Structures are given as C-alpha cells and as structure tokens.
Amino acid sequence: MTEAIRAAVFEELAAVGYARMSIEGIARRAGVGKTAVYRRWRSKLHLVLDIVSALAVQGLPAPDTGSLEGDLRLLYEVTSRALRHPVASQVIPDLQAEAARNPEIAEALQKALREGQDGVATGIVTAAVRRGELRQDIDHDLALDLISGPLYWRSVVIRGPKPPKEYLGALTRATAGALKAL
C-alpha cells in the first residue's frame, strides 16, 4: 500500500503541484482512506520529503566507459530521457519552487542532487582526473555546473522540443572542451 500511495503522490504532484496538493486527493488517487496516509506520514511535507529521498537513493547509473567524452555522452543520454518524462518535467520545477520558501524541502532536494546527478558527475570528473584527461586541481563545483547546466536549461527551463541526436554529441564535445579549458 505504501507503494500505491507513493505513486499517487507523484501523479498528484504532476497534476496540481505541491501548493494545491492535498492528502485527500492523494488518498483518493491511491484508492485508500485518508487515515492510511496519515498512519505513514505526518503531513504532506513529510510525504514529499520521503519521496525525494527515495529518488536520491535510487540514483542514476554511474557511467564507466574509459573516456571523459564516453562517460559524458552516456550521462546525457540517461538524463535527457529522465528529464523528458512528463512526471519529472512537472515535479522537478514544482519542488524547486517550494524549495525557495521551504528550507526542509530545499535541504532534501540538495541531498537528492548530491547523491544523484551531482554524485554521478563527480565520479566522471574524478575518473577523468585519474586518467590525466583533466587537471588535478580542477574546480569541482564549476565542473558540475558545466556538466549539468546546459541540458537542464534546454529540457526544463526552455522546455524545448526533444533535441536531435546530434545535439547530445555536440553537447558532449563542447562540455569536454569546457572542462579541459579549466
């Protein structure tokens, strides 16, 4: 039943957003009583925090292709698909917006990012430094921004159409160029 409620939270978040979401709506969608929800989570906030943490643990696969460009390309293929999922493309901006005024959600999102996208990007940079493809003293924070920013901008901020296949190849070359210029 916990899984049915979790799935209902995602659907409800995507449909109406955090601010308008209610425990009643979640229970209705999950086909359970309100009490069943409250028995597991104290409030809407705790439910969403739990969901965000679960996402982080699940994480993204860490690429290990043996080259910086190969790893970046794989990361972009996985991320591009994930960000285009209708639930992700509605829920992520919504949680971002809540994070701007709710420190608990902000902290849970930071943690999910560090363990998810940022964790994978850090692994890619560390492996490339070990292979001598990038400088030992590279600025890791800036490297993560260069890796994650452009595809997020295109998929979530601009909300452009699905980028053509060549886009991810060119993005990979450009990002490798940026990291090597650091």
Place this chain on the structure above:
Amino acid sequence: MTEAIRAAVFEELAAVGYARMSIEGIARRAGVGKTAVYRRWRSKLHLVLDIVSALAVQGLPAPDTGSLEGDLRLLYEVTSRALRHPVASQVIPDLQAEAARNPEIAEALQKALREGQDGVATGIVTAAVRRGELRQDIDHDLALDLISGPLYWRSVVIRGPKPPKEYLGALTRATAGALKAL
C-alpha cells in the same frame, strides 16, 4: 497606482507563490481596493502574464566589449547579480513550475526569455561569429544552452552560496572554450 500593484504582485509572488497568491492579498499589500486591481486585470493569471512581459521589455543590457570573453564576463556579472536578488530567486522557479501546467504562462516565459537572456546571448554569439572568433555555422540553440545553463544551475537549482569572484572568470574561460569546440 498600476506601479504599486505591480510591485505588490512581485512581493506576493515571492512570499507565497503563484498557486497561493490571491487578488485580495495583492490589493492589501498595495494598499488599494480589490476593484482597483480587477479594473486593470481580469485575473491573477493576466496580472502575472503582464508582469512577465514587462520584465522582458526591460531586458538586460547587451554587452559590446569587442571580444567573446569580455562579453561573456559582463553578461555573467549582470546575470549573477540579477539571479541572486531574493525576488528573482523565488519568483523564477515559481513561474517555471506554473509553466509546466499552464500553457499561457509557459508561452509568456518563453517570450520573456527570448527577448531577455536568450536575446543577449544571441547577440554575443552573432558578434563573435562576425569577428571570426566562432564558426559561421555554429549551432545557436546549443550555444545559448552552454552560455546560460551553468550559472542558472549554480544560482537557481543548486542555490549555492554567492560564487567567489574567480568563479565568474573561470566560467567565462570554460564557456568560451566550449563555444570554440563547437
């Protein structure tokens, strides 16, 4: 009075977000009656659309320093300050979240982006192509993502502390490197 109401909308958006914002709250904050608001705008949606369009027209100054790196550096200084403004850092994610489920807000935001941030970035790329610093057939969409994505990721998504001065310099060099690798 129109200006007082516009200012109140910004403050109310930052404080409670679009979903929870009401015409009553805006009128109270602006010190006017509800009728004064409804006389100018039909609904909360129209008020916000009007504000977003006004932002776009105001725009960002177009840098013209004579070099790609100089132009990027100036753009990053202005954008970094703008994104760190408390109102921007709360209102932008909120409108992004609404855009995911409201096509009218999505369209107004796209237009504001094209006329604001993206318009300036396009100007920088076009000038660099004219000077021979970048290839004639550069992919403009990808170039905009490379220019705008990383600082947005750092400031709005990660919500990190104010980046040190050297950060903007390194970001400028890295982005110029990425654009030249295209």
